[in-house]
Amino acid sequence: MSINILMPALSPTMTxxxxxxxxxxxxxxxxxxxxxxxxxxxxxxxxxxxxxEGKVGQIVVPEGAExxxxxxxxxxxxxxxxxxxxxxxxxxxxAAPTPAPKPAxxxxxxxxxxxxxxxxxxxxxxxxxxxxxxxxxKRIAAEKGVDLSAIKGSGPNGRIVKADVEGxxxxxxxxxAAAPKATPRPSAPAQPIFTAPGDKRIPHTAVRxxxxxxxxxxxxxxxxxxxxVELEIEALLAAxxxxxxxxxxxxxxxxxxxxxxxxCAKALRDHPECNASWAEDEMIQYGAVDxxxxxxxxxxxxxxxxxxxxxxxVAQISIxxxxxxxxxxxxxxxxxxxxxxxxxxxxxxxxxxxxFAAIINPPQAMILAVGAGEQRPVVRNGQMVVRNxxxxxxxxxxxxxxxxxxxxxxxxxxxxxxxxxxxxx
Amino acid sequence: MAExxxxxxxxxxxxxxxxxxxxxxxxxxKTAVVEREHMGGICLNWGCIPTKALLRTSEVFGLIKxxxxxxxxxxxxxxxxxxxxxxxxxxxxxxxxxxxGLMRKNKITVFDGTARLVGAGKLAxxxxxxxxxxxxxxxxxxxxxxxxxxxxxxxxxGKLVWTYKEAMVPPEFPKSxxxxxxxxxxxxxxxxxxxxxxxVTVAEVxxxxxxxxxxxxxxxxxxxxxxxxxxxxxxxxxxxLKKGANNVTATITAGGKSQEITVDRVISAVGIVGNVENxxxxxxxxxVEKTHIVIDQWxxxxxxxxxxxGDVAGPPWLAHKAMHEGVLVVEKIAGVKGVHPMNTANIPxxxxxxxxxxxxxxxxxxxxxxxxxxxxxxxxFIGNGKAIALGEPEGFIKTIFDAKTGExxxxxxxxxxxxxxxxxxxxxxxxxxxxxxxxxxxxxxxxLSEMMHESVLAAYGRTLHI
Numbered sequence: 001m002s003i004n005i006l007m008p009a010l011s012p013t014m015t016x017x018x019x020x021x022x023x024x025x026x027x028x029x030x031x032x033x034x035x036x037x038x039x040x041x042x043x044x045x046x047x048x049x050x051x052x053e054g055k056v057g058q059i060v061v062p063e064g065a066e067x068x069x070x071x072x073x074x075x076x077x078x079x080x081x082x083x084x085x086x087x088x089x090x091x092x093x094x095a096a097p098t099p100a101p102k103p104a105x106x107x108x109x110x111x112x113x114x115x116x117x118x119x120x121x122x123x124x125x126x127x128x129x130x131x132x133x134x135x136x137x138k139r140i141a142a143e144k145g146v147d148l149s150a151i152k153g154s155g156p157n158g159r160i161v162k163a164d165v166e167g168x169x170x171x172x173x174x175x176x177a178a179a180p181k182a183t184p185r186p187s188a189p190a191q192p193i194f195t196a197p198g199d200k201r202i203p204h205t206a207v208r209x210x211x212x213x214x215x216x217x218x219x220x221x222x223x224x225x226x227x228x229v230e231l232e233i234e235a236l237l238a239a240x241x242x243x244x245x246x247x248x249x250x251x252x253x254x255x256x257x258x259x260x261x262x263x264c265a266k267a268l269r270d271h272p273e274c275n276a277s278w279a280e281d282e283m284i285q286y287g288a289v290d291x292x293x294x295x296x297x298x299x300x301x302x303x304x305x306x307x308x309x310x311x312x313x314v315a316q317i318s319i320x321x322x323x324x325x326x327x328x329x330x331x332x333x334x335x336x337x338x339x340x341x342x343x344x345x346x347x348x349x350x351x352x353x354x355x356f357a358a359i360i361n362p363p364q365a366m367i368l369a370v371g372a373g374e375q376r377p378v379v380r381n382g383q384m385v386v387r388n389x390x391x392x393x394x395x396x397x398x399x400x401x402x403x404x405x406x407x408x409x410x411x412x413x414x415x416x417x418x419x420x421x422x423x424x425x
Numbered sequence: 426m427a428e429x430x431x432x433x434x435x436x437x438x439x440x441x442x443x444x445x446x447x448x449x450x451x452x453x454x455k456t457a458v459v460e461r462e463h464m465g466g467i468c469l470n471w472g473c474i475p476t477k478a479l480l481r482t483s484e485v486f487g488l489i490k491x492x493x494x495x496x497x498x499x500x501x502x503x504x505x506x507x508x509x510x511x512x513x514x515x516x517x518x519x520x521x522x523x524x525x526g527l528m529r530k531n532k533i534t535v536f537d538g539t540a541r542l543v544g545a546g547k548l549a550x551x552x553x554x555x556x557x558x559x560x561x562x563x564x565x566x567x568x569x570x571x572x573x574x575x576x577x578x579x580x581x582x583g584k585l586v587w588t589y590k591e592a593m594v595p596p597e598f599p600k601s602x603x604x605x606x607x608x609x610x611x612x613x614x615x616x617x618x619x620x621x622x623x624x625v626t627v628a629e630v631x632x633x634x635x636x637x638x639x640x641x642x643x644x645x646x647x648x649x650x651x652x653x654x655x656x657x658x659x660x661x662x663x664x665x666l667k668k669g670a671n672n673v674t675a676t677i678t679a680g681g682k683s684q685e686i687t688v689d690r691v692i693s694a695v696g697i698v699g700n701v702e703n704x705x706x707x708x709x710x711x712x713v714e715k716t717h718i719v720i721d722q723w724x725x726x727x728x729x730x731x732x733x734x735g736d737v738a739g740p741p742w743l744a745h746k747a748m749h750e751g752v753l754v755v756e757k758i759a760g761v762k763g764v765h766p767m768n769t770a771n772i773p774x775x776x777x778x779x780x781x782x783x784x785x786x787x788x789x790x791x792x793x794x795x796x797x798x799x800x801x802x803x804x805x806f807i808g809n810g811k812a813i814a815l816g817e818p819e820g821f822i823k824t825i826f827d828a829k830t831g832e833x834x835x836x837x838x839x840x841x842x843x844x845x846x847x848x849x850x851x852x853x854x855x856x857x858x859x860x861x862x863x864x865x866x867x868x869x870x871x872x873l874s875e876m877m878h879e880s881v882l883a884a885y886g887r888t889l890h891i
Contacts, residue, residue, distance in 0.1 A: 134857030136832050143830070156763060162832070162857055 292341030439466020441735030441747025442568035542705035611694030616778035786835030802884025831859030
């Protein structure tokens with residue numbers, strides 16, 4: 001029987017990769033453990049080793065092919081005695097929409113000797129992938145309850161070592177994955193791009209690719225609708241002033257955005273049905289109120305998380321936010337500090353944007369786009385008066401939250417913003 | 426005109442320097458080494474290697490003295506100091522020539538001279554043939570090593586008061602000897618000369634010998650040396666070396682009481698100082714603290730394109746640390762992917778006295794001082810079949826584990842051949858194995874290495890052979 005060599009998943013989030021280089025050609029004898037090719041993903045280039053012995057019978061995916069799906073057949077190995085490929089190889093196209101590989105939970109024996117992997121053991125090729133981790137790191141992770149599939153190893157060839165798990169927090173797993181979707185690949189634009197001398201070609205960074213993929217996926221697969229309200233922020237500004245007179249002692253300076261974080265968190269606590277994600281078979285309603293806040297950096301957009309924001313004071317939120325934002329800009333956030341979260345706030349008010357519609361950050365169900373606070377003429381008691389006003393637009397995943405539910409959430413949010421004292425109740 | 430412009434110039438051809446140069450050449454860089462004396466440095470010419478040759482002689486001599494216990498009759502045993510030293514020099518020369526060969530093979534240009542930084546990207550070399558050269562570099566690695574420390578009042582004169590260098594090439598062996606300092610260097614010479622028949626006294630200022638080792642090792646070593654007839658004085662200071670025609674009288678003070686001892690020769694082994702002088706560091710950003718160049722985890726000095734490795738860049742003063750540092754610094758410069766800084770907790774240390782001493786990681790006291798919950802295993806040589814067959818029943822292997830995680834925190838060994846065993850635990854530490862993998866490892870029987878297994882088992886109350 002010939003053996004199909006499949007495109008491996010090199011990380012939990014990998015769905016496809018580029019076959020950068022073949023190290024073998026048809027007719028070559030291959031030994032188990034021998035490097036046969038190099039795969040390039042959005043994160044790294046990695047060597048792929050043969051699991052079985054044999055002779056290369058056919059190379060299905062040529063060198064340089066991009067967007068090769070995980071688990072697609074990339075080559076066929078002939079076993080001893082075989083001279084030709086018998087069954088036609090399922091072509092690359094046959095690897096129809098493959099379900100996103102689930103991170104395989106690493107075996108974590110609670111105690112006792114770890115079974116030594118025997119050379120005949122084959123790493124799982126479909127569904128899961130092998131996690132390279134030192135025995136010590138594995139044990140510490142098991143004790144702390146840290147999910148190894150969420151950790152990027154800093155050891156040789158990405159091996160997870162002690163230092164990687166020591167800093168990780170228990171349950172540091174990516175947010176529950178959204179329903180496996182037949183994700184259309186960002187395809188080349190239908191119109192060719194004509195370049196002229198002087199135009200620059202800038203290779204995509206890994207972050208850029210992730211933003212592109214996630215935003216495209218969101219816009220193409222999440223049914224968005226938008227709700228806009230105008231908020232009077234006189235009381236909020238006054239409260240902020242008063243709070244800052246006191247918070248200064250803590251070394252904090254609370255911003256309007258910090259208070260919006262708090263108000264959203266309180267409103268989500270009041271509307272748990274909005275603090276939720278769509279999964280294939282069920283709705284996942286989160287117990288904790290974790291707010292992601294969009295931060296612009298040189299490398300691109302990132303959304304660090306203020307955890308349990310409903311239970312924290314605004315000064316605390318402000319201190320945390322300042323730390324997260326500055327480390328986000330230095331690229332020093334830990335994985336668990338930006339993966340997860342149940343709701344996102346994106347604020348472009350500082351640029352004078354009056355209002356805008358943001359793209360939902362899947363698998364979250366809502367994102368709040370915050371505009372600029374400004375003085376506007378408004379009518380109060382039949383009189384035109386000047387008030388500080390601010391527009392916010394809520395983008396909502398209709399699969400999770402219906403129009404009326406979203407509107408009620410906004411009503412609650414409006415009440416907290418316009419009467420900040422209500423946040424103390 | 427010889428080539429004068431290089432991608433990397435290494436100043437110093439010791440183990441750190443020549444290895445760095447080879448790695449640089451492997452990575453396709455145009456590489457030169459400037460060495461003022463011998464390729465191979467102190468290690469190869471005046472340190473690790475020639476002392477191992479001497480200690481092999483004393484080991485064989487020691488065995489012959491116990492020939493009867495092996496059922497052998499050996500009569501009229503004697504030795505010729507000249508021939509012993511000759512063998513040691515021959516070994517050193519062979520290896521130094523080997524290093525020169527390695528330089529040629531890797532197309533590394535060697536300049537015999539003394540280098541000095543003279544402004545950005547430039548080195549002035551005073552060649553040993555009295556000519557001068559100016560070399561330009563993209564990056565320079567300072568690997569000038571270290572030399573014996575001279576304490577005031579205990580200065581070596583090379584005749585009656587020796588450093589390691591004179592102790593290695595004695596015209597004749599002293600009948601009595603005082604060794605000041607009980608670190609690796611002092612203890613190795615004490616062990617050599619004692620086995621060769623000298624009356625040896627070791628004076629150590631702290632309260633135990635081999636002070637960097639685990640306390641149990643120090644205690645065991647002291648007892649073993651005393652059994653061999655060595656005199657060990659701890660917690661003492663030596664002062665006032667009065668030199669006679671062919672002897673020295675030293676004053677040794679302990680707890681306010683002084684005594685005088687008279688010996689043929691004194692070996693001063695009271696530490697080392699870095700070779701940081703005349704390198705042209707003045708006016709650069711290179712910082713020198715306590716005679717050593719300050720570096721970051723990548724060997725960088727702070728001065729653009731200037732790196733330092735090995736003894737001159739600080740402890741531990743070990744050739745294998747220097748070599749590893751040389752490779753990582755070069756790879757970092759070359760932009761090799763996946764270069765990791767060195768984890769000093771994973772550097773083993775070896776002392777080649779009889780019995781040998783080897784260790785890695787934390788001592789028991791250091792682990793406790795860190796507040797760690799630990800499990801300690803200890804297995805004696807007397808419980809090992811191979812040790813008994815070798816006639817080497819003295820020694821032990823001790824392992825220290827983190828009780829919570831099973832991390833191997835440290836290992837400490839004393840006894841025959843332990844310097845060849847320690848690497849097993851080095852690999853274990855580098856791979857971050859826990860006690861489980863060590864227990865699951867099959868050690869060959871009959872070997873001394875079985876004790877490494879037993880020590881781990883002992884830490885968990887599962888030892889088999891004791």
